[in-house]
Amino acid sequence: MSIIKNNLFYLTLLYIAFGHPVVSHAGHPTQPNAARLLHSIQRLSVVGRVLYVAAHPDDENTALLAYLAGQRKVEAGYLSLTRGDGGQNMIGSEQASLLGIIRTQELLQARRIDGATQFFTRAKDFGYSPTSKESLAFWGRKR
Structure with a gap:
Protein backbone atom coordinates (compact mmCIF):
# COMPACT_ATOMS: atom_id res chain seq x y z
CA MET A 1 0.00 0.00 0.00
CA SER A 2 2.90 2.34 0.76
CA ILE A 3 4.26 1.97 -2.79
CA ILE A 4 0.86 2.87 -4.25
CA LYS A 5 0.67 5.96 -2.00
CA ASN A 6 4.21 6.92 -2.99
CA ASN A 7 3.48 6.55 -6.71
CA LEU A 8 0.21 8.46 -6.38
CA PHE A 9 2.07 11.28 -4.63
CA TYR A 10 4.63 11.55 -7.45
CA LEU A 11 1.97 11.31 -10.15
CA THR A 12 0.06 14.11 -8.45
CA LEU A 13 3.20 16.27 -8.36
CA LEU A 14 3.82 15.63 -12.05
CA TYR A 15 0.21 16.50 -12.87
CA ILE A 16 0.42 19.74 -10.91
CA ALA A 17 3.77 20.68 -12.44
CA PHE A 18 3.10 19.81 -16.07
CA GLY A 19 -0.52 18.99 -16.79
CA HIS A 20 -2.61 21.26 -14.66
CA PRO A 21 -4.09 24.34 -16.36
CA VAL A 22 -3.49 26.71 -13.41
CA VAL A 23 0.13 27.29 -14.42
CA SER A 24 0.49 30.50 -16.37
CA HIS A 25 3.35 31.65 -18.53
CA ALA A 26 4.25 35.32 -18.65
CA GLY A 27 6.70 37.34 -20.65
CA HIS A 28 7.18 39.84 -23.42
CA PRO A 29 8.57 39.09 -26.86
CA THR A 30 12.06 40.43 -27.41
CA GLN A 31 13.38 42.18 -30.48
CA PRO A 32 15.67 39.93 -32.53
CA ASN A 33 19.28 40.98 -32.88
CA ALA A 34 22.43 39.23 -34.12
CA ALA A 35 23.41 37.85 -30.70
CA ARG A 36 19.92 36.43 -30.02
CA LEU A 37 19.74 34.91 -33.50
CA LEU A 38 23.14 33.24 -33.06
CA HIS A 39 22.09 31.91 -29.65
CA SER A 40 18.85 30.54 -31.14
CA ILE A 41 20.74 28.79 -33.93
CA GLN A 42 23.21 27.26 -31.44
CA ARG A 43 20.30 25.99 -29.31
CA LEU A 44 19.00 23.95 -32.24
CA SER A 45 21.64 21.27 -31.60
CA VAL A 46 20.90 21.02 -27.85
CA VAL A 47 18.14 18.81 -26.49
CA GLY A 48 17.31 19.50 -22.88
CA ARG A 49 14.84 21.13 -20.54
CA VAL A 50 15.16 22.17 -16.92
CA LEU A 51 12.34 23.40 -14.69
CA TYR A 52 13.48 25.03 -11.45
CA VAL A 53 10.62 24.93 -8.92
CA ALA A 54 10.48 27.01 -5.73
CA ALA A 55 7.85 28.46 -3.43
CA HIS A 56 8.58 32.19 -3.62
CA PRO A 57 9.88 34.72 -6.15
CA ASP A 58 13.14 35.28 -4.26
CA ASP A 59 13.95 31.56 -4.06
CA GLU A 60 15.29 31.23 -7.60
CA ASN A 61 18.95 30.81 -8.44
CA THR A 62 19.37 33.38 -11.20
CA ALA A 63 23.00 32.44 -11.81
CA LEU A 64 22.04 28.80 -12.40
CA LEU A 65 19.19 29.77 -14.73
CA ALA A 66 21.51 32.09 -16.69
CA TYR A 67 24.14 29.33 -16.95
CA LEU A 68 21.62 26.73 -18.12
CA ALA A 69 19.90 29.01 -20.65
CA GLY A 70 23.00 30.91 -21.80
CA GLN A 71 25.97 28.56 -21.57
CA ARG A 72 24.38 25.11 -21.73
CA LYS A 73 21.68 26.37 -24.12
CA VAL A 74 18.95 24.20 -22.63
CA GLU A 75 15.36 25.37 -22.38
CA ALA A 76 15.28 26.60 -18.78
CA GLY A 77 12.27 27.71 -16.79
CA TYR A 78 11.48 28.88 -13.29
CA LEU A 79 8.15 27.95 -11.67
CA SER A 80 7.36 30.17 -8.69
CA LEU A 81 4.50 28.59 -6.78
CA THR A 82 3.48 31.97 -5.35
CA ARG A 83 3.93 35.55 -6.48
CA GLY A 84 5.38 36.71 -3.16
CA ASP A 85 2.30 38.54 -1.95
CA GLY A 86 2.77 37.24 1.60
CA GLY A 87 6.37 38.37 1.94
CA GLN A 88 8.04 41.31 3.61
CA ASN A 89 8.70 44.68 2.00
CA MET A 90 11.59 46.56 3.60
CA ILE A 91 11.85 49.39 1.04
CA GLY A 92 8.25 50.42 0.38
CA SER A 93 4.72 50.39 1.72
CA GLU A 94 3.28 47.83 -0.72
CA GLN A 95 1.85 44.72 0.93
CA ALA A 96 -0.29 41.74 -0.13
CA SER A 97 -1.47 41.94 -3.76
CA LEU A 98 0.52 45.10 -4.53
CA LEU A 99 3.69 43.42 -3.32
CA GLY A 100 2.83 40.38 -5.45
CA ILE A 101 2.59 42.61 -8.52
CA ILE A 102 6.03 44.10 -7.81
CA ARG A 103 7.59 40.67 -7.26
CA THR A 104 5.96 39.37 -10.46
CA GLN A 105 7.48 42.21 -12.46
CA GLU A 106 10.89 41.62 -10.85
CA LEU A 107 10.75 37.97 -11.92
CA LEU A 108 9.76 38.86 -15.48
CA GLN A 109 12.65 41.33 -15.71
CA ALA A 110 15.08 38.74 -14.34
CA ARG A 111 13.97 36.20 -16.96
CA GLY A 127 2.51 35.19 4.88
CA TYR A 128 5.71 35.28 6.83
CA SER A 129 6.14 33.83 10.34
CA PRO A 130 9.32 35.10 12.03
CA THR A 131 8.99 32.81 15.06
CA SER A 132 7.97 29.22 15.67
CA LYS A 133 5.36 30.47 18.15
CA GLU A 134 3.63 32.48 15.41
CA SER A 135 3.78 29.51 13.00
CA LEU A 136 2.23 27.19 15.57
CA ALA A 137 -0.51 29.74 16.28
CA PHE A 138 -1.37 29.83 12.57
CA TRP A 139 -0.98 26.12 11.71
CA GLY A 140 -1.51 24.39 15.05
CA ARG A 141 0.68 21.63 16.47
CA LYS A 142 -1.01 18.68 14.74
CA ARG A 143 -0.43 19.88 11.17
Missing part, protein backbone atom coordinates in the same frame (compact mmCIF):
# COMPACT_ATOMS: atom_id res chain seq x y z
CA ARG A 112 14.56 38.75 -19.73
CA ILE A 113 18.15 39.01 -18.50
CA ASP A 114 18.95 35.35 -17.73
CA GLY A 115 17.12 33.89 -20.74
CA ALA A 116 14.90 31.44 -18.85
CA THR A 117 11.10 31.30 -19.06
CA GLN A 118 8.95 32.35 -16.11
CA PHE A 119 5.96 30.29 -14.94
CA PHE A 120 3.50 30.92 -12.10
CA THR A 121 0.72 29.10 -10.31
CA ARG A 122 -2.28 30.65 -8.60
CA ALA A 123 -1.17 29.54 -5.13
CA LYS A 124 -1.52 32.22 -2.46
CA ASP A 125 1.33 33.05 -0.11
CA PHE A 126 -0.13 32.91 3.40
